[in-house]
Amino acid sequence: MTSDMSAIKIENITKTYEKGKVLALESISLDIKRGELFGLIGPDGAGKTSLFRILTTLLLADSGKATVEAFDVVKDLWDIRKISGYMPGRFSLYQDLTIEENLNFFATVFNTTVEENYHIIKEIYVQIEPFKNRRAGKLSGGMKQKLALCCALIHEPKVLFLDEPTTGVDPVSRKEFWEMLGRLKDRGITILVSTPYMDEASRCDRIALIQKGKIMDVDTLDHILEKNYQEILGVKAANRYDLVKAINQFDNLKSCFAFGGEQHVVLNDGFKSKDEFQQFLIEKGIENLEIRVVEPDIEDVFIKLMQENSND
Amino acid sequence: MKVFLTLIKKEFWHVLRDKRSLVILLGLPIVMMLLFGFALTNEVKNSEVLILDFSKDQASQTLIDRIDHSEYFSIAGNLSSEKEIVSSFRKGKSRLAIIFPQDFQNSISHEKKAQIRLVADASDPNTANIVINYASAIIRDYQNELNEEKKLPYTINLETKMLYNPQLKSAFNFVPGVMTLIMMLLGAMMTSVSIVREKETGTMEVLLVSPMKPILVVLSKAIPYLLLCFTDIILILLMAVFVLGMTIQGSLVLLLAESILFIITTLSLGLLISTIASTQQIAMFISLVALMLPSLIFSGFMFPIENMPIPLQVISNLIPTKWYYSIVRSVMVKGLGFEYVIKPTLILIAMTLAYLFIAIKKFKIRLA
Numbered sequence: 201m202t203s204d205m206s207a208i209k210i211e212n213i214t215k216t217y218e219k220g221k222v223l224a225l226e227s228i229s230l231d232i233k234r235g236e237l238f239g240l241i242g243p244d245g246a247g248k249t250s251l252f253r254i255l256t257t258l259l260l261a262d263s264g265k266a267t268v269e270a271f272d273v274v275k276d277l278w279d280i281r282k283i284s285g286y287m288p289g290r291f292s293l294y295q296d297l298t299i300e301e302n303l304n305f306f307a308t309v310f311n312t313t314v315e316e317n318y319h320i321i322k323e324i325y326v327q328i329e330p331f332k333n334r335r336a337g338k339l340s341g342g343m344k345q346k347l348a349l350c351c352a353l354i355h356e357p358k359v360l361f362l363d364e365p366t367t368g369v370d371p372v373s374r375k376e377f378w379e380m381l382g383r384l385k386d387r388g389i390t391i392l393v394s395t396p397y398m399d400e401a402s403r404c405d406r407i408a409l410i411q412k413g414k415i416m417d418v419d420t421l422d423h424i425l426e427k428n429y430q431e432i433l434g435v436k437a438a439n440r441y442d443l444v445k446a447i448n449q450f451d452n453l454k455s456c457f458a459f460g461g462e463q464h465v466v467l468n469d470g471f472k473s474k475d476e477f478q479q480f481l482i483e484k485g486i487e488n489l490e491i492r493v494v495e496p497d498i499e500d501v502f503i504k505l506m507q508e509n510s511n512d
Numbered sequence: 513m514k515v516f517l518t519l520i521k522k523e524f525w526h527v528l529r530d531k532r533s534l535v536i537l538l539g540l541p542i543v544m545m546l547l548f549g550f551a552l553t554n555e556v557k558n559s560e561v562l563i564l565d566f567s568k569d570q571a572s573q574t575l576i577d578r579i580d581h582s583e584y585f586s587i588a589g590n591l592s593s594e595k596e597i598v599s600s601f602r603k604g605k606s607r608l609a610i611i612f613p614q615d616f617q618n619s620i621s622h623e624k625k626a627q628i629r630l631v632a633d634a635s636d637p638n639t640a641n642i643v644i645n646y647a648s649a650i651i652r653d654y655q656n657e658l659n660e661e662k663k664l665p666y667t668i669n670l671e672t673k674m675l676y677n678p679q680l681k682s683a684f685n686f687v688p689g690v691m692t693l694i695m696m697l698l699g700a701m702m703t704s705v706s707i708v709r710e711k712e713t714g715t716m717e718v719l720l721v722s723p724m725k726p727i728l729v730v731l732s733k734a735i736p737y738l739l740l741c742f743t744d745i746i747l748i749l750l751m752a753v754f755v756l757g758m759t760i761q762g763s764l765v766l767l768l769a770e771s772i773l774f775i776i777t778t779l780s781l782g783l784l785i786s787t788i789a790s791t792q793q794i795a796m797f798i799s800l801v802a803l804m805l806p807s808l809i810f811s812g813f814m815f816p817i818e819n820m821p822i823p824l825q826v827i828s829n830l831i832p833t834k835w836y837y838s839i840v841r842s843v844m845v846k847g848l849g850f851e852y853v854i855k856p857t858l859i860l861i862a863m864t865l866a867y868l869f870i871a872i873k874k875f876k877i878r879l880a
Contacts, residue, residue: 256721258879280724286721292714296529297522308518309722494648499726 207390208232213264215362224250226413237385240394247413248394280404285357287363288413295337310355321350342373362393378403398499416505431470436462446484519732541744560588562609567616583645588650601633683756688840689813699778703797707786708795741775761847774836780867787874807833
C-alpha cells in the first residue's frame with residue numbers, strides 16, 4: 201500500500217463559506233509523502249489557508265476526507281493536535297510576552313519543556329537568543345518568523361504546517377528561512393508550506409499550483425516546467441503603454457502579460473512568427489524595441505495554467 | 513495542572529503588563545465612589561434660601577435663624593417683594609423662598625394660627641421636594657415647641673424613624689450600587705474582551721492546534737480577573753468606611769463571600785459573551801449595552817423596582833445584579849445574617865451554573 205508512505209492524504213475536499221455561496225476549495229485531492237517538503241503555491245484567496253485549517257482540525261470541510269499521519273481530521277482531532285506543528289499566516293504569538301516567555305509557554309502547552317527539545321530548535325533559536333528578553337511585539341518580521349517557527353517546532357511535530365511563513369519578510373530572512381526548512385526536512389519532518397512567491401517553488405520537493413480553490417497541477421518543479429514549456433518572448437520598449445496596445449493588435453497573439461520590466465509574449469506558433477511580430481511592432485512605430493527569448497519559469501507556467509483553466 | 517498554572521501565569525503577565533487597563537481596573541472604583549460620594553449626590557446641603565419677611569417680628573426672626581443654622585440651608589438674602597422671587601430663581605442660585613406674612617407673631621399669639629408660604633423651584637422636582645420637606649420639618653419643630661407651652665386639646669404626635677439609615681445618607685444606597693456595577697463591568701467585559709482578543713490576534717488558532725483542552729485557556733482567564741474584582745471590592749469597602757464614614761452592619765465575611773459568588777457570576781457571563789462575540793468591539797458592545805444597561809435599570813439602584821409595571825418587574829428577576837444588590841443591602845446596610853439572603857444566593861448560584869453550562873456547551877474546539 202502506498203498510503204503507508206503518505207503523511208497527508210486529501211481526498212475530494214470541498215469547502216464553502218457563507219452557506220455555500222463562496223467556494224473556497226473545490227474537490228481537492230493531494231497525497232503528500234512522509235518526509236516531503238511540499239509547497240502549496242498560489243495567489244491570495246486561492247484557498248491555501250482554508251486547506252491548512254482543515255488539515256490542522258480548525259475547520260470542518262463540507263465534504264471529502266483527509267488524514268494526517270493516518271489520523272482522520274474530523275474523528276481523530278486530538279491525535280492530530282499532538283503530532284502537528286502549525287504556524288498561521290498571521291504572526292500569532294503573544295506580543296506582550298518576551299521571546300523566552302512565549303517559547304516556554306508553548307512548550308508547556310504541548311506538554312514538553314524547552315530543555316527537553318532544545319536540540320530541535322537550537323539552530324534557529326541561537327539566532328534570536330540574544331534578544332530573549334525582548335517582547336515579541338518589538339521584534340522585526342524575520343525574527344518574529346523564527347520565533348514562531350521555534351514555537352511550532354518545540355514539541356517535535358511529525359508534520360509541520362506553515363501558512364505563508366515568508367510573507368512580509370525581507371529577502372535575506374526569506375532565504376535563511378528556506379535553508380532552515382531544508383534542514384528540518386533532513387530530520388524527517390514532513391513540511392507543508394504555502395507561499396504566494398513563485399520563486400520559492402524551487403525550494404520544494406514537489407509543488408501544487410492552486411488557484412480559485414482548484415489545484416491546477418501537482419508535480420516537481422522541473423516536471424511542471426517541462427510539461428508546460430512554451431516559447432516566450434520578452435519584449436521591452438521606451439513607451440510601455442503604446443507597446444502593450446500594439447502587441448494586443450497582433451493577430452497571432454496567444455498571451456501577453458507584464459513580467460518585471462518587460463512584457464512576456466506568447467505567439468500562437470511560437471518563435472516561428474517572431475520576425476513577423478518584430479516587424480509588426482516596428483511598423484506600429486514602437487521605439488527602442490528589444491525582443492529576447494525567455495526561458496519560462498514557474499510564474500509563466502502559472503499564468504498559462506490559469507488561462508487554460510479559465511478558458512474551460 | 514502544570515499547563516493550567518502556566519496559563520494562569522501568562523494571564524497575569526497580560527494583565528500586569530497592560531498598564532493602561534490596570535489603571536482603569538483599579539482607578540474606576542475609586543473614581544466612581546468619589547463621584548457618587550461627593551459629586552453625584554441627592555442630598556441637599558447648604559441650599560440657598562431667600563427670605564421675604566413682611567412681619568419682621570421675633571417669631572419670624574427665630575424661625576429664620578433656625579433655618580440658617582441647619583446644615584441643609586443657608587440664607588442667601590432678604591427680598592422686598594414677591595416679584596423678586598421669580599427673578600432670583602431664574603438666576604438659578606436659590607431653590608427655595610420663604611414668605612412670612614404681616615403680623616406673623618400676632619397671628620400666632622392671638623388667632624392661634626399663622627401662615628408661612630414656601631415657594632420652591634420645581635424645575636428639578638426631586639430637589640424641590642427634598643428642600644420643601646426639610647423646611648417643613650424645621651417649621652413643624654418650631655410649632656411643636658409653641659404647643660408645648662399651651663396644651664392643645666387634640667394632637668397627634670408624629671414620630672418618624674428612618675430605620676437602617678437614620679440620616680438618610682445616600683452612601684447607603686450607592687455603595688451597594690457601585691459594587692454591583694463595577695463587578696458587572698469588570699467581570700463580564702474584561703474577561704470576554706481578553707478571551708476574544710485571543711481569537712482576534714490569532715493566538716487562539718495556535719492554542720487550538722495543541723493537545724491542550726482549549727477550555728483551560730478560557731478558565732485560566734477567570735483567575736486574574738477574579739482577584740482583580742476582589743481587590744476592587746476591598747477598595748470600595750475601605751473607601752465606604754474610611755472616606756464616606758459608613759459602617760458595615762452585617763458580617764464582613766458573609767459580604768465578601770457573597771461578593772466572590774457574584775464575581776464568579778459575572779465571569780461566567782463574560783465567558784458566555786466570548787463564545788458569541790467574534791471581535792473585541794462586539795464583546796465590549798454586548799457587555800456595555802446588553803449587560804450594563806439592564807443592570808443599571810433593574811438592580812434597584814437607580815429606580816425602585818416596586819414602582820415598575822409588572823412585566824418589567826418580572827424581567828428584573830432575570831438580572832443577576834438585582835439579586836446581588838439586594839444581598840449587599842441586606843448584609844451591609846441592614847446587618848442581616850445569612851438566613852435572610854439564602855434565596856438570592858441560591859438564585860445567583862443557579863444563574864452562574866446556567867451561564868457556565870451554556871458557555872461550555874457553546875465553546876468551540878474548532879475555529880468555526
